[in-house]
Amino acid sequence: MKLPCSPTTLALALGIASCSLHTLAADVEVLHYWTSGGEAKSVAELKKIMQAKGHVWKDFAVAGGGGDNAATALKSRVVAGNAPAAAQVKGPAIQEWAAEGVLANLDAVGKAENWDSLLPKVVADVMKYKGSYVAAPVNVHRVNWMWANAAVLKKAGVKAMPKTWDEFFAAADSVKKLGLIAVAHGGQNWQDFTTFESVVLGVGGAKFYNDALVKLDPKSLNSDTMKKSLETLRKVKSYTDPAAAGRDWNLATAMVMQEKAAFQFMGDWAKGEFLAAGKAPGKDFLCAASPGSANAYTFNMDSFAMFKLKDGAAQKGQADLAAAIMGAEFQELFNLNKGSIPARLNMNMAKFDDCAKLSSKDFVESAKAGSLVPSVAHSMAVSPAAEGALKDVVSQFWNDEKISIADGMRNLAKAAATR
Ligand code: BGC
Numbered sequence: 001m002k003l004p005c006s007p008t009t010l011a012l013a014l015g016i017a018s019c020s021l022h023t024l025a026a027d028v029e030v031l032h033y034w035t036s037g038g039e040a041k042s043v044a045e046l047k048k049i050m051q052a053k054g055h056v057w058k059d060f061a062v063a064g065g066g067g068d069n070a071a072t073a074l075k076s077r078v079v080a081g082n083a084p085a086a087a088q089v090k091g092p093a094i095q096e097w098a099a100e101g102v103l104a105n106l107d108a109v110g111k112a113e114n115w116d117s118l119l120p121k122v123v124a125d126v127m128k129y130k131g132s133y134v135a136a137p138v139n140v141h142r143v144n145w146m147w148a149n150a151a152v153l154k155k156a157g158v159k160a161m162p163k164t165w166d167e168f169f170a171a172a173d174s175v176k177k178l179g180l181i182a183v184a185h186g187g188q189n190w191q192d193f194t195t196f197e198s199v200v201l202g203v204g205g206a207k208f209y210n211d212a213l214v215k216l217d218p219k220s221l222n223s224d225t226m227k228k229s230l231e232t233l234r235k236v237k238s239y240t241d242p243a244a245a246g247r248d249w250n251l252a253t254a255m256v257m258q259e260k261a262a263f264q265f266m267g268d269w270a271k272g273e274f275l276a277a278g279k280a281p282g283k284d285f286l287c288a289a290s291p292g293s294a295n296a297y298t299f300n301m302d303s304f305a306m307f308k309l310k311d312g313a314a315q316k317g318q319a320d321l322a323a324a325i326m327g328a329e330f331q332e333l334f335n336l337n338k339g340s341i342p343a344r345l346n347m348n349m350a351k352f353d354d355c356a357k358l359s360s361k362d363f364v365e366s367a368k369a370g371s372l373v374p375s376v377a378h379s380m381a382v383s384p385a386a387e388g389a390l391k392d393v394v395s396q397f398w399n400d401e402k403i404s405i406a407d408g409m410r411n412l413a414k415a416a417a418t419r
Contacts, residue, residue, distance in 0.1 A: 002062050002283070009130075012190065014115065014269070015298070016180075017237065023177075024030065024312070024313045024316055025053075025054040025055050025313065025317070026056070026085075026277075026311070026313040026314045026316060026318040027056045027058050027083050027314070027317070027391075028050060028055050028056065028057060028058065028085045028318070028320075028321055029058035029060050029084040029086070030046075030058065030059065030060060030084065030085065030086045030087070030088065030312070030321070031060040031061075031062065031073065031074055031086070031087035031088060031170070032060070032061055032062075032070065032087070032088040033061065033062050033064055033065070033067045033069065033076075033088060033166065034061065034067075034088075034366050035061050035062065035063045035272055036065075036248075036249075036250040036272075036273060036274060036317075037272075037276040037277065038250075038269065038271075038272025038273040038274075038276040038337060038339060039094065039272060039338070041272070041276055041337045042272060042334050042335075042337040042338040043061075043128045043349070045330060045333045045334050045337065046138075046192075046321075046324065046325070046330060046334065047059070047210075047265060047396065049324045049327070049329075049330055050317075050320065050321060050324060053320050053324070055181055055317050055320060057314065059088075060073075060083075064246055065186075065188065065190065065191070065249045065250070065303070065378070066188070066190030066249075066378065067088065067379070067390055068190065070087075071089075071093070071384070072394065074087050076143070078100075078102055078307065079325055083102060083307035083308075083309070084307060084319055085088050085307065085309060085314055085317060085318050085321070086301070086304045086305065086307070086318060087304065087305055087307065088284065088302060088304055089135065089303065089304070089305040090135075090302060090303050090379055090380065091126060091301075091374070091377075091378075091380040091381070092303055092377040092379070092380060092381075092383055092384070093125065093384055094126065094129065094134060094135045094218065094303065095302065096383070096384065097134075097305055098129030098130075098305075099129070099132045101278075102308055103134040103135075103305050103306065103307060104127070104134070104306040104307060104308050104309070104315070104318060105132050105133070105134065105309065106132075106133040106134060106136060106306060106322050106368060107133055108319065108321075109133075109319045109322045110133040110224060110284065111216060112323075113323055113326055115127075115133060115136075116246070117309065117345075117381075118326065118344050118346075119136075119137065119343060119344065120199035120343075120345060120346055120367070121135050122212075122372065123140070123301060123343050123363070124295045126301060126303070126380075129304060132405050133303060134305055134306075135303040135305040135306075136301070136303060136304050136321075136322045136325040136326055137282065137301050137303040137326075137342055137343035138260065138301075138302045138303060138330075138331070138334055138335075138338075138340075138343060139301065139302050139331075139338055139340035139341065140300075140341050140342070140343050140359075140363060141267045141268050141269060141299070141300040141301070141302065141336050141338075141340040141344065141361070141367050142267060142268050142297055142298065142299065142300075142340075142341075142359045142363070143194060143197065143198065143204075143267040143294065143298040143300050143375040143377065143378055144201055144289055144290045144293045144297065144298045144407070145170075145266065145267060145268055145270070145287055145288070145289065145290060145298070145355075146161065146162075146198075146263055146264070146265055146273075146275070146287070146288050146289070146290045146291070147200075147264070147266060147271070147287055148161060148262055148263050148264075148283070148285065148286045148287075148288075149256045149259055149261070149262055149263045149264075149287070150257065150260045150283060150284060150286050151218060151259055151284075152178075152180060152256075152259050152261070152286060152364060153171070153175075153262060153286070154173045154174060155178055156171065156174040156177070156178055156180075156262065157174055158174055158175070158262075160173040161287075161288035162197055162288075162291055163288075163291060163292075163294065164291050164292055165202060165203070165232055165291045167280075167291065168263075168291045169235065169239075171262070171263075172262070172263070175262040176239065177264075177386040180259070180260065180261060180262060180381075181238045181239075181240070181241045181255065181260060181261040181262070182261070182262050182263060183236060183238075183239040183262070183263050183264070183265070184240075184241075184252040184253070184255040184256050184259055184260070184261035184262075184263065185237075185240040185241075185243060185244045185247070185252055185264070185400070186246070186247035186248055186249045186252045187240075187245040187246055187395075187398070188243045188247075188248075188249075189207060189245065189392065189394070189395040190377050190378070190391065190392040191249055191266075192265065192270075192377070192387060192391070192395045192398045193267060193376065193377035193390070193391045193393050193394050193395070194375075195233065195236060195268060195378040196229075196233050196288035196377075196394045196398075197209070197213060197263045197271045197298060197375060197376055198291075198293060199229050199232050199233045199236065200212060200226075200229045201290070201292070201293040201298060202232075202290055202291045202292030202293040202298050203228050203229045203232055203292060204225040204226075204229060204333060205292075205296065205371075206295075206296040206366075206370065206371035206372075206373050207261050207300075207370075208220060208225050208275075209274070209333065209373050212225075212226060212372055212376060213376045213381065213382075214273070214293055214373065214376070214381045214382065216386065216416035216417075218406050218413050221409060221412045221413045221416055222409045222410070222412075222413055224414070226409050227405050227409065230397065230405045230408045230409065231405060232300070232395075232400075233397070233398070233407075234332065234397075234401070236265075239369055239396055241261075242314075249266060249269075249270070250270075250273050250372075251271040251302065252264055253270045253274065253294070254277075255267065256285065257273075257274060257277055257279055257284075257285070261397050265290055265365070267339075267340050267375075267378065268287075268339040268340055268355065268359065269338060269340070270339065270355075271287065271339030271353075271355055271356075272337055272338045272340075273339075274340035275339070276337070281353045281354060281355050282353070282354055285396060287354075287355035288360070289344040289362070290344060294362075295361050295365075295366065295371055296334055296366055296371040296372075296373065297359075297363055297366035297367075297371065297372050297373070297375055298374070298375040299363070299372060299374060299375060300375040300378035300379075300380055301343060301362055301380065302340070302373075303343075304321070304322075304325060306318040306321070320413075324340055326344060328344065328347065330367070331343065331347060331406075332348075333345045333348060335356070336351060336352065340354075340356075341356050341363065342358045344353055348378075353412075356376075377391070383419060385418050385419065386415070386416065386418045386419060388414065388418075389415035389418035390415045390416065391418075392413050393408070393411040393413065393415045394412075394413075396412070407411060413419030
């Protein structure tokens with residue numbers, strides 16, 4: 001009998017059987033920020049796969065939506081010379097960590113498992129540093145979504161999900177008349193920015209979004225379209241409740257579930273939350289692209305980077321984790337729970353719901369049309385420093401009605417100069 005050689009089974013194994021190096025198991029410490037109901041269910045699938053391979057999953061979960069707290073925790077661990085085996089790192093931050101020389105090269109597993117042919121180029125490029133894989137993607141989240149409670153819309157006489165901002169504000173007024181909250185929001189900077197970037201995309205379109213928020217072009221940041229975007233954002237805020245400050249995103253989703261609020265602007269991890277609570281898409285809750293943005297797609301990909309470790313067993317654990325992440329079985333199970341779609345191409349979408357199918361279709365179509373754009377709020381587009389500065393400005397604008405639109409634009413342009 002051969003047992004997996006995890007430290008806990010090793011002593012036992014030595015007593016009863018030989019334990020081959022091939023199955024040498026490792027403690028694999030994984031830093032992530034998936035702590036809400038739907039998120040925890042999703043990450044549990046990865047844990048199960050790793051345990052089935054004989055490894056010991058050491059959970060390093062840092063609560064905090066959007067991952068800012070996790071990023072801070074990761075920095076202090078790496079600086080202290082005590083990096084975890086793997087960490088949820090994404091977008092340009094992958095490049096920054098790789099440039100520090102602390103990431104493990106995943107080309108061996110990437111080649112063996114044929115990642116180049118399994119991933120869309122736009123995804124693979126983010127995972128590579130100087131042509132080598134240094135991260136493995138778990139999913140593609142769409143950020144420009146609007147969620148709604150079907151029963152609340154019905155009560156308010158709203159017949160369909162609003163397609164334009166005018167339709168949205170008319171629907172929001174009808175909800176308000178019922179004495180309910182029109183927009184469930186959590187006042188944290190990444191949630192403010194999630195709403196802001198959906199507004200910019202809906203008001204200005206994908207090209208404007210790219211110019212203003214990705215290329216950080218000063219002219220676009222100071223334009224009539226940005227003025228309109230900030231006016232619209234301020235108007236959306238007027239439909240949120242006074243207790244929104246500091247609220248976690250999943251609590252805002254719960255307000256929609258509990259018929260306290262009608263709409264939420266949030267990426268499709270919100271769907272993971274609805275599903276974990278037993279709610280059915282198309283029946284209990286509805287999904288639609290945020291107003292004006294149906295032809296565009298703000299993407300947000302979760303991925304894991306592996307840190308350089310010396311221990312052979314730990315390296316084997318990392319390779320197994322990377323292979324598991326890209327496996328078809330995991331990509332399906334994880335994404336069914338998470339609300340996202342698989343990062344891997346040619347997956348069978350039969351088990352996925354209509355929101356995921358729409359996301360999958362729009363991902364492909366927007367890529368062809370040139371309207372697939374990276375999410376700034378979710379660390380896909382600009383350097384972490386510029387992202388932080390932009391988020392601060394948008395949240396100040398969101399929280400302080402005394403900041404004029406002109407000052408809001410000026411502050412954005414200043415923040416955009418942070419590199
Ligand atoms: C991550 C998601 C996560 C969400 C809320 C996003 O930035 O990509 O995986 O569920 O934040 O924490």
